[in-house]
Amino acid sequence: MSRRPGFELKTPKGTRDWVGSDLAWREDIFQTISSVFKRHGGTPLDTPVFELKEVLAEKYGEDAHLVYDLADQGGEICSLRFDLTVPFARWLAMKKITHVKRYQIAKVYRRDQPAISRGRLREFHQCDFDIAGLYDPMIADAEILSIIAEVFEALDLKITIKINHRQILDGLFAVAGVPDEKMRSISSALDKMDKMSWSEVKREMVQEKGLLEEVADRIGDYVRRSGDIYEVLQFLESNPGFSANENMKAGLHDMRLLVSYLEALDVVNKVSFDLSLARGLDYYSGLIFEIITKPPSGNVAVVSGEGIQSSEQRKPEPSQVGSIAAGGRYDSLVGMYGKRPIPCVGVSFGVDRICTVLEERREKAQKPKIDVYIMAFSGKDSNGFLLERMMVARQLWDAGIRAEFAAKVKPNLPQQFKAAKDLPLAVIFGQDELSAGQVRLKVLLPDNDENDTKDRGQLVSREDLVEEVKKLLKITISN
Amino acid sequence: MSRRPGFELKTPKGTRDWVGSDLAWREDIFQTISSVFKRHGGTPLDTPVFELKEVLAEKYGEDAHLVYDLADQGGEICSLRFDLTVPFARWLAMKKITHVKRYQIAKVYRRDQPAISRGRLREFHQCDFDIAGLYDPMIADAEILSIIAEVFEALDLKITIKINHRQILDGLFAVAGVPDEKMRSISSALDKMDKMSWSEVKREMVQEKGLLEEVADRIGDYVRRSGDIYEVLQFLESNPGFSANENMKAGLHDMRLLVSYLEALDVVNKVSFDLSLARGLDYYSGLIFEIITKPPSGNVAVVSGEGIQSSEQRKPEPSQVGSIAAGGRYDSLVGMYGKRPIPCVGVSFGVDRICTVLEERREKAQKPKIDVYIMAFSGKDSNGFLLERMMVARQLWDAGIRAEFAAKVKPNLPQQFKAAKDLPLAVIFGQDELSAGQVRLKVLLPDNDENDTKDRGQLVSREDLVEEVKKLLKITISN
Incomplete structure (x- = not known):
C-alpha cells in the first residue's frame, strides 16, 4: 500500500x-x-x-x-x-x-x-x-x-x-x-x-x-x-x-x-x-x-x-x-x-x-486565527484540568468566539504560552480559580513579546466570561 | 457550427x-x-x-x-x-x-x-x-x-x-x-x-x-x-x-x-x-x-x-x-x-x-436583487434621458447601491414600472427635474402592488441622492 x-x-x-x-x-x-x-x-x-x-x-x-x-x-x-x-x-x-x-x-x-x-x-x-x-x-x-x-x-x-x-x-x-x-x-x-x-x-x-x-x-x-x-x-x-x-x-x-x-x-x-x-x-x-x-x-x-x-x-x-x-x-x-x-x-x-x-503590494501580516487560548496552571500535584478547559472552550465556541486549548492531558505553562503567542487573549485557571467559579482573563497582545507569565490577568466569573472576552476583543482588535 | x-x-x-x-x-x-x-x-x-x-x-x-x-x-x-x-x-x-x-x-x-x-x-x-x-x-x-x-x-x-x-x-x-x-x-x-x-x-x-x-x-x-x-x-x-x-x-x-x-x-x-x-x-x-x-x-x-x-x-x-x-x-x-x-x-x-x-423548511421568498430602479418620464416630444439615467446609475453604483435602468433609448413609463416591480425604490426624472438639478425618489415597497404612477415621490437634489437613498433603504429593509 x-x-x-x-x-x-x-x-x-x-x-x-x-x-x-x-x-x-x-x-x-x-x-x-x-x-x-x-x-x-x-x-x-x-x-x-x-x-x-x-x-x-x-x-x-x-x-x-x-x-x-x-x-x-x-x-x-x-x-x-x-x-x-x-x-x-x-x-x-x-x-x-x-x-x-x-x-x-x-x-x-x-x-x-x-x-x-x-x-x-x-x-x-x-x-x-x-x-x-x-x-x-x-x-x-x-x-x-x-x-x-x-x-x-x-x-x-x-x-x-x-x-x-x-x-x-x-x-x-x-x-x-x-x-x-x-x-x-x-x-x-x-x-x-x-x-x-x-x-x-x-x-x-x-x-x-x-x-x-x-x-x-x-x-x-x-x-x-x-x-x-x-x-x-x-x-x-x-x-x-x-x-x-x-x-x-x-x-x-x-x-x-x-x-x-x-x-x-x-x-x-x-x-x-x-x-x-x-x-x-x-x-x-x-x-x-x-x-x-x-x-x-x-x-x-x-x-x-x-x-x-x-x-x-x-x-x-x-x-x-x-x-x-x-x-x-x-x-x-x-x-x-x-x-x-x-x-x-x-x-x-x-x-x-x-x-x-x-x-506585490499585499500586506503579508498574519492575522491571528484564534481569539482566546484556554490554559491551566497545573503543578505536579494537580491534574491538567483538561475537562474544564473543554467546558470553557465549548462555552466560548457557542458564543461564536474562536478558542483553542492544548490537546494534552497535562500541558505545562510555558508550552501553553508558546502556543498562545500572537493571539489576543488567554483564559487561565488552576484549582483556586475553579473552586471560586472563576477564571483569569489575560490580554496577550499587543505586548505579548515579553511572555510575562507572572501577570495572571483579571479574575472573571464563568458567567461573565463571554461578555468580558467580547469586550476585550473589541479593544484589542481596534488597536 | x-x-x-x-x-x-x-x-x-x-x-x-x-x-x-x-x-x-x-x-x-x-x-x-x-x-x-x-x-x-x-x-x-x-x-x-x-x-x-x-x-x-x-x-x-x-x-x-x-x-x-x-x-x-x-x-x-x-x-x-x-x-x-x-x-x-x-x-x-x-x-x-x-x-x-x-x-x-x-x-x-x-x-x-x-x-x-x-x-x-x-x-x-x-x-x-x-x-x-x-x-x-x-x-x-x-x-x-x-x-x-x-x-x-x-x-x-x-x-x-x-x-x-x-x-x-x-x-x-x-x-x-x-x-x-x-x-x-x-x-x-x-x-x-x-x-x-x-x-x-x-x-x-x-x-x-x-x-x-x-x-x-x-x-x-x-x-x-x-x-x-x-x-x-x-x-x-x-x-x-x-x-x-x-x-x-x-x-x-x-x-x-x-x-x-x-x-x-x-x-x-x-x-x-x-x-x-x-x-x-x-x-x-x-x-x-x-x-x-x-x-x-x-x-x-x-x-x-x-x-x-x-x-x-x-x-x-x-x-x-x-x-x-x-x-x-x-x-x-x-x-x-x-x-x-x-x-x-x-x-x-x-x-x-x-x-x-x-x-423543506426553506423560505422561498425572493429577495430583491436591485435596490433602485432608475427611470425617466419621456413623452413623445422628449428623449428617453438614457445618458442621464446612466450618470445616475454610475453615481449609485459608486456608492455601493444596487441600481438598474432600462437598456432602451426611449422606454415608456409602464414598462419601467413593470421592471421595477418588487424593488424597494425608484429614481424618476424628466426634463423639469433635470433642469433644476433634481430627481424624484419614490418608495415602491411595500405597497407597490397598486402601481401608483401618479405619486411622483419626493424631490431630491443630485448631490443628496445617495444619502437619501441609503436612508430610505434602511427603512424599507427594516420593514
Missing part, C-alpha cells in the same frame, strides 16, 4: 494548492469583484466542472486541443470546462432564458504551457459577468465596460481597456485588400501584436500566410492609428474608402454610440481604441476588449506609432502578466445550442493574474 | 446547475459551517480538482471503480478527486506538515448511480474539517465530534452521531469467531445494516461470504446491543471474552476517554454507539462515525433489537437521505505518501444532502 519508488509527490503540472491567508486573501478579492457584480443586479450561476464534450465542440478554434477530456469509462463523453462562457450559453439555451445578467466565479481548465510565477496555470479561476438579451444597441456593452472600470477601481488598480470591433476589423481588412479566405488567418496574425513587433507580424502575414506586401503595409498603416478613441474614430470616419464598407459603417455607428455612453458612465478616459486587437476565440461578433494594467496615455497607448517601427519596444515587460480581463459581444453562440439566438456581451476577469499583480 | 441533430442539450449525468437564490442559499449554509470551522482555528485549503492518478490509487477499496479518470492526452495521468481526505493527506506529506487543523469546502466526483431528488449526485460538495498531529489520545477526536454537534446546532438540525471503533469491531469479530481472512468482507456486509434487514445481512454473511451460521448469529447478538453509549460500553466491558482481546481492550479504553470528553463538551447526549457501523473506506484505523438526521432515543437507537428481527422496519424512510456527515480516525494514510505517519481525525459533511434536508 505504499507509494511506488521514484514517484514524486506533487500536484499535477500547472496546478497548485492554496492555503490559509493566501486563500483568504484571494477570497477577499473574489468578494470585492462579486460585490460590484451584485450592484448591477447579477444573478450567480454555478455549473458542473465538466460538460458533455459535444457542448464544447467547435467553440475554441485553434485552442481546441487545449481542452481536457475525461477518459471514456462507459457512458457519456465529457470534457472539463475551458471557460465560463460556453457553459453559460449552454444554460441559457437549455433553460430557454432570454434576458439575464449572470455572474460566475469558478475554475477553468486549459492544457497550456504553464508559467506559475506569472500567474499562468492550467487550473485557474475565471470570474465572468455577462448580459444576455436583446436591448437597444451598445447599452449593455457600455454597462460591461463600466463594470470593468468599477471592479478595478474597487481593487485600486490602474488599467487600460483596449477596445476594438469585429466588424471594424473586417472592414479594415477588406479595404486594405485582404482576400475573404485569408480574413481569419490574417486576423490571428494581427492579434499577436501584443507579443511581437510589427515587422515579425508582417513577416508572418506575407511569408507564412501569403499576403501581398502592399496589403500588409496598408494594415500596418491603419493599426498605427490606434490610441485615443476620438482620434481613431475621426480617422476611420473621414476616410472615404472605409465609409463605403458596410461592416465598417455598422461598426463605426456602434462605436459612436458607445463613446457617448462611456462618457455618461465616466469610463471613456480608461479606454484605448486598439485596431490590432482581434481576440482569438471564434464566437465574438461585435465589440471586443482586453484589459491591461498599463495606465492610458492619450494617443501613444498600447500600440503606438513608434512601437510598430521598433521590435524592442514591443517585448512584454518582465512584470507584465498579459491581459487581466477580456471579453466582447457574442450574438450567435447561444443560437448554436438552441433554436433562437440570444445576443450576449460579457467580460471574464483573470483573477489569478490579477492576484499576481496585486501580490 | 450548429449542434448535431438529436443531441440533447443537458448537463452530464448526475450533475446540475445551481442558480440565483438557490445558490445564494447554499452559500449561506457553507458560510454557517465554515464559521464553526473558524471558531476552532481551522485553516482553509484549496487543492486542484484533479490529482495524479497514483495519489488516488489503492485508497478507496471496493469504490475505486467510481473514480473519474482524465483522458490520456500526453503527459501525466490524472483523476478527479474522489474526496477531500486524500488530497489533504497528499498535501500534508508533500509540505511535511505535522500539525494542522484544516478545512476545505469543494466539489468531489464519483461515478455512482445518481438520485438527484435525494441529493445524491456525481458531482457534489464535501465540507471537511480534519485535525492532523500527534496529541494525547481522543482529544482531537472529541473536538471533531463537538464540531459536528456545533455545525448542526448552527443549522438547527436534530441529529444522531452514530459512533464505533475499528479496533472494537475487529475484536468483536475475532471473539465471535470470524476467521482473519474474512474480516474485511464480513465488515462490509455488516456495514449494510443501515440499508438492509439483519436477515438479509446474515444471508450475505453465511451464503455469499461462507461464514458459519453460529458465528453470524453471535455477531447479530452483539450488534443488537447498539444504542446508549454507557450501556454498550458496560456490556462490552463486562464480557470476559471481550476483555481478553487486545484490540477490544484498546478500543474500549479509547471509548471511555472519549465519553468523558464528550460529557465536558456537552455532546454525549447526541451520540449513539452503533456496533454495526463499519464505514467502507480502507483507511480508517480508530474511531469511526456517521451522522443521521434522526433524533437520539436512548436505548432504542439506530439499530434496535426489534430492527434486527423485522426486515420491514429497516427500510429507509422516503424522506431519508442516508448519512449527512461521516468520518473517523485515519492514522496511516499520510504515511502512505511520506516517510512519517501523521495521525489524523476528521469529518466530512455531505452538504448537498444537508441542503436537501433543509430545503
